[in-house]
Amino acid sequence: MVVVLICIQFITGLLLRFTYEPFPGRAYDSILHLQNNIVFGQLIRNLHHWSAVFLIIIVLLHLLRVFFTGAFHGKRQFNWVLGVLLFIIIIFSNFTGYLLPWDQLSYWAINVSTSMLEYTPFIGTFLMEIILAGKEVGNSTLLVFYNLHTGIFPILLILIMAFHFWRVRKAGGVVVPKSETEDNYVSTIPNLVAKEFVVALILIAFIFTLSILFNAPLLEKANPNFSPNPAKAPWYFMGVQELMIHFHPLFSAIIIPVIIFLTTIFLPYFNYDTEENGIWFYSNKGKKLELMQQLCLRCLQSFLYC
Numbered sequence: 001m002v003v004v005l006i007c008i009q010f011i012t013g014l015l016l017r018f019t020y021e022p023f024p025g026r027a028y029d030s031i032l033h034l035q036n037n038i039v040f041g042q043l044i045r046n047l048h049h050w051s052a053v054f055l056i057i058i059v060l061l062h063l064l065r066v067f068f069t070g071a072f073h074g075k076r077q078f079n080w081v082l083g084v085l086l087f088i089i090i091i092f093s094n095f096t097g098y099l100l101p102w103d104q105l106s107y108w109a110i111n112v113s114t115s116m117l118e119y120t121p122f123i124g125t126f127l128m129e130i131i132l133a134g135k136e137v138g139n140s141t142l143l144v145f146y147n148l149h150t151g152i153f154p155i156l157l158i159l160i161m162a163f164h165f166w167r168v169r170k171a172g173g174v175v176v177p178k179s180e181t182e183d184n185y186v187s188t189i190p191n192l193v194a195k196e197f198v199v200a201l202i203l204i205a206f207i208f209t210l211s212i213l214f215n216a217p218l219l220e221k222a223n224p225n226f227s228p229n230p231a232k233a234p235w236y237f238m239g240v241q242e243l244m245i246h247f248h249p250l251f252s253a254i255i256i257p258v259i260i261f262l263t264t265i266f267l268p269y270f271n272y273d274t275e276e277n278g279i280w281f282y283s284n285k286g287k288k289l290e291l292m293q294q295l296c297l298r299c300l301q302s303f304l305y306c
């Protein structure tokens with residue numbers, strides 16, 4: 001499903017490039033022109049928007065499937081790391097794309113998200129200026145985001161995805177429980193390919209239906225002197241924005257996300273015993289951890305309530 005959505009992104013993205021102009025004075029008008037004067041322009045934009053949203057959701061589901069079937073041990077360790085890198089690129093493809101329409105929504109969302117970086121100790125302002133390619137969101141930011149979005153990230157995605165698939169092959173295919181003997185195996189063609197084809201068709205039909213029914217958002221042209229109240233980060237960063245209400249920004253914007261990132265990427269290298277992979281929620285330790293996690297959540301809830 002992720003591969004199908006990425007193909008939709010590449011095809012619609014290339015089509016959008018024909019009319020999009022990456023300059024603050026012209027970007028918004030080029031989107032209006034696309035929507036109002038180009039045949040199927042609005043549909044192409046909607047397809048790009050909705051597949052971007054579902055890309056994040058489905059990659060996350062893939063991550064969870066890999067996690068809960070324990071498919072990140074042994075020969076698959078490094079493939080997990082590659083997966084996390086792919087996930088980050090997808091998030092940043094979404095993030096850089098978000099600015100491109102240059103409307104009030106995108107302009108202020110990028111402002112809010114990048115201003116969180118300022119809380120990084122010592123290098124906060126420097127980091128923010130590097131990402132914005134200047135002191136504030138402006139001409140250079142749009143051009144840099146555009147080039148990352150339509151050049152660097154797609155190339156990285158293709159390269160790392162090829163590596164990711166090769167590692168799946170190297171590991172002998174996807175994880176299967178030890179108990180399953182080779183007698184149970186069936187040939188890939190037509191069994192797997194037919195199922196994947198059907199899933200792809202359903203997914204494409206779903207994204208098209210959504211794109212026909214609901215337009216990608218577009219507010220009025222970006223106005224640096226007038227911020228909407230409240231200005232919101234893109235939906236996938238809203239958790240971080242929400243945390244800022246409860247914790248000091250240093251914790252919510254930097255320390256907690258960095259800890260989550262490091263724990264996720266190095267997860268396969270934490271040393272714990274695994275008897276069997278390929279079975280959902282198999283290990284006893286996993287079950288105990290689940291209980292502990294629930295306990296911690298309860299404590300955190302009562303702490304916040306106090």
Ligand code: HEM
Nearest residue numbers: 009010013014016017020049052093094097100101150216
């Ligand atoms: C994983 C891949 C990609 C993701 C997640 C992604 C995501 C996005 C998002 C979220 C937007 C804002 C859409 C909106 O207005 O709501 C956008 C816009 C845009 N993207 Fe992509 N994109 C991807 C790949 C590409 C590629 C490969 C190209 C071209 C080579 C491209 C070209 C564009 C252009 C020109 C826009 C501006 C038009 C618009 O905002 O409607 N994108 N992208």
Ligand code: HEM
Nearest residue numbers: 002003063066071076079080083084086087168173174175
């Ligand atoms: C662009 C994003 C991604 C694409 C296109 C992708 C694609 C795939 C495909 C097609 C497979 C083999 C079939 C399957 O297990 O479903 C696979 C396996 C795998 N993926 Fe991903 N993946 C992506 C992101 C991720 C992420 C975010 C993670 C985890 C952090 C991850 C970790 C793995 C692992 C460890 C395997 C091997 C699983 C096994 O052997 O059972 N991938 N990936």
